[in-house]
Amino acid sequence: MPSSDDNELIFAAEDSSMEQENSTHKNKSWKILIVDDEPSIHEITQLSLKDFDFTGRPLTFFNAYSKKEAIEILNKESD
Secondary structure (H helix, E strand, O other): OOOHHHHOOOOHHHOHHHHHHHHHOOOOOEEEEEEOOOHHHHHHHHHHHOOOOEOOEOEEEEEEOOHHHHHHHHHHOOO
């Protein structure tokens, strides 16, 4: 069970392991899986995050409209 400390934000300057992880994945994108049966939710989520930039890595969206599709995507995308 998570403790209250698990909700703390950790910035790269405070945690060198995060800095190392960021350099390891420098050119990879952040993968976002959107699971909802309403296409408008997928569109709204993608629009709201289109300008998101964290450590210079782009976002890649995966869209699933059912639990079955989500599981298939998760099985294909190991990371």
